[in-house]
Amino acid sequence: MKVIQIKPSELDAGLEKLESACRLIGPVKEKSYHLFKTLEPDQKPDLAYINTRLSAKSVLYPQSEVMFEFSLDKNDDQYAILKEPEKDRTPRAVIGIRPCDADAYEVCRRNFDTEEYKDPYWLKNYEATTLVGLACSNPCPTCFCTSAGSGPFSDRNLDILLVDNGDGYLARIITDKGEKLAASAGWNTEAGSDAEAAIEKKCGEAESKIKSSVAADNLEKHSLIDLYEAESAIWEPEGFACINCGTCTYACPTCWCFDVQDETYGKSGVRMRNWDSCMYPLFSLHASGHNPRDTKIARVRQRFMHKLKYYVDKYEKGIQCTGCGRCVRLCPVSIDIRRVCNKMNSYDPETCRCEVASG
Amino acid sequence: MKNLLEHMGIDPGRLHFSWISSAESTKFVDVAKKVTEEAASLGSKEKKYMKTKPKVA
């Protein structure tokens, strides 16, 4: 792996070159917070940002996405035939994605890209995208990536990792995709031989700034039924405050559930998919009227059991969380996945107790 | 309700509330005519009230 030095002026010049070659997506500030957006011509990503309010999930997986179009005009010879619309699959690059959000793509991929099922929408977007990550030098108090399979400098799912070194950036080129992007941006000044060491040093500093963590080492060992039945120790006290809004799931970079809807507009219509949330009663409502998860406690349990037990057991790749902390920050009633995870991890079915107290 | 609709930016000329008994068929016809005429006179540029097909990303 080689490391390149990019001066601030070279960064801007490179982005201008890239603009003509591909679509650029980056963090921009709107109203009072940052979000990922396709950059307008001459618009620069704000790389001084801490993190975006919502995750980068929407870059590959928009909240609402058209899957098919159809005509409802009986005189049309294409009447009622579902057709896939032309979509923009041209190359694009995300500039300044945080490592936790990129690692979340790996988590989502386990769902969207399996032997049996390949989600064409997510996968085609993924393949068209080059990820230029921005290492976190100032993690937030709510960050716990280092104990959630990610890290402030994690580059496992990046094509390039940018590290702010005061005077521009050190760029670690990780993949061929990254190599190509750097070449077309004209970023080619190889950094000195001490660059790797400098990055490692900064990485160590950033990691030491992360103050919170989750313990997840026992989750796999626990019996699923024991955790499921831990009502009085976990689910009732944790679920009480929950208002069953979808904030945690919509802010989460690894929540992938969606709902398919048909909508019509006069004589034409679309079939689309929209993010859905296991916090909503409608999520599990059967056509018969029966709802297997008809209480909020059951829905809260579902969210955490999915992330911290079912996923753990199914994929054997750790928890379905990269520690970005968004759900912790945005939950209106301070339900904290770190506390829930630690409770689950320390749950003792004999005594029905956890080592971690309620809030 | 009328106030809140107007508050959100619906043109007052497009809102009409009437009390019509099921026996007053002629009144219903008259009101419907009047309302459609009034709305039409405000022009159709205000397509914004209608839901449009989502963009394909």
Place this chain on the structure above:
Amino acid sequence: MTTYTQKIREISKRLLQEGRVDMVIGFARGSVPMINQPAFATHSADADRFVWDGNCGINLANYVTGRQETIGIVAKGCDARNLAVHIVENKIRRDQLYIIGVPCMGMTDRHKLTAAVAGEIESVDEDESGKTVTVSGDGFSETFNRAEMLQENCMLCMHRNPVLFDEMIADPVPEQTDEDIDRYGAVRRVENMNPEEKWDYFDDLLSDCIRCYACRNACPLCYCPTCFVDESKPQWVGKSIDPADIRIFHFLRAYHCAGRCTDCGACVRSCPMGINVRALTKKLEKDCLEYFGWEAGLTTEQRPPLDTYKPDDPEQFIK
């Protein structure tokens, strides 16, 4: 504020020990600053979790809806008004409740505080007199005049003292009057716009909405078993982030709260995107006051104006 906390714990313990209530609902310290967590205690030992400060902005009336137990509930002015609405609407019986009244000087606005400082806020402290609020984080600490950092609805609050209570934890705080504050300035600003400007104003206001329904779910009034947006037979509203569907959701939700909304601000407080949803409900509150002389939740003796009929109800708009 710490005396409030002590008093709440004391009363909760007494109620639980005496068996006067099955549970007490109050606030526990949240795991992040500026957000406290609604919590319950069923044993007197659990009551030590309870705290009181300027981060108790969620409306606890939302947590008693349809419950069968006898409940001690910590209630600031707006919570108590919403309990009154609940009682009128048969969502809870008065004799099930033991209301622990909290005179309230307003809740701090987490969005405002976040925007006021450059760094990440790690802790928030209020002085005992309630005059200042200090936020600190890595390498900074800033003190603000608390009155300026309140949620907008708290700045405009006329009922800081609970109107319905069994026991107060402190002497009443001074109430604001129409001479101190202009309750409807923001509503009038929108009223004075032309239809086009109004439309654009709400377009911009709602443009960030992600339809998480936090506003609805934090609202004590929104207790319908199935909300109209969740109906599927028939489905009234589309599910995408189409602006028309988002507008319909907010418009109808607000309208369902007409004459019932106490402007507690839980909707705004809970919105992850910081949308001022009150821009809709405040207009309805103003209209109810002007047309019916009505403010919600001040009595359990009277039903709200929109579910009663009076011959002199205003009806000029029906032609």
